[in-house]
Amino acid sequence: MAGTSGETRDAQRAFVGLLAKPLVTPSVDADLYRLVVRRLKQVKESAQRLGYRVQRVGRVIRLVRVPVAGTVTFPPVPAEVVPRRVRSLACCLAACCEEAAGTVTLQKLSDMVRDLIAAPGVQVAPYDPEERAQRKLLREAARLLEKYGVLTRRTRDESLLDEWTESGQGVGAGYDVDRDALLLLTSPDVLELAFTGEPASPEQWAATRTIRQLRALLETPAVLYADLTDDDANALRVSRGLRNTDVAAMTGGHLEARAEGLLLVLADDERPATVVDWPRARAADWVALLMADKAGRDGTRQPDGTVTLTSGQVDEIVDDLIGWRGDYMNSAQKQAPGTIRHDAQKHLVELGLLRAAGDGSWTLLPVAARYRDPDVTITTPTENL
16 A cells, blocks of 8 residues: 555656646656656546646657636736746747757857848847847747756856857857757647637536636635635535545645635645745845735735735835834845835735735735744844845
């Protein structure tokens, strides 16, 4: 039985790892790749339960999040989201990689991107490799393709990349192109799924309820009843025991039930990539933690478990925090107006603890209560936190 239990846990780790890193190659994450290959049958079974599919070409595996009922479930947008221009250049780079044979340099790719964008009918802003700012963006685009395993660096000398970025001299870097990873990343079938979704009928919406529940539980920080339709919220309350069994089988974690909703708690031994490293021992993190706690106390609690604050109330919390712990904040927080509020809001939104409106008001979500009464001990003022 021990062997069976170990195999089950490996399959759960593989599936959760693929959720966090949906395109995996040996060059990107050798450990995860081996784990997914060994437990591919179980991983595919878990994906099917969510209406997803797993594609494999050569030594590349991709999890395809097929839309259901015309929608895709996704977590809060990270604060460090890749800029649109970098994504556009990455798409152009990927297209140029289709024409690259064997190894290719960043300088060569740069020339190819320039020519591609200059071609008639291409609706992308011009790329001028003579401009340092444009070269810098292309370098970031290449890093994005490295992250997905499409490009693999052959040269590790960062000075070559720096020289190319700053002056346009040299080759920049040499890369191998993984054509299998390129094929899965740019699959026209997946792009068609993303852009041709049709609104669901009431019958389709009801029929996909279980899959939508499972996706939300696995893909988002928490599922709040207040965010659901009355029918969906009531169905989830009734079936939460079944959903707990489902997510436990797929991930090894369990659902934590609160009056306001449900959240998935993964096993302690889960891969770091699936767990946010927060709060860390730095000023931006502990300030956000204390602001969330004080916002929960000073704001107006709503029947759905959220806490609302006007923009003025948020500013008052910032002022109180400066008076209480200002000596321990870093130089940017002390000297640049708005830094404290901006940083705290950015972190809390990304973590799924806060929703910020255009008028500056805050809505603190019930899951923030997990961080209530933080014990923050700071012994010596420092500029390096």
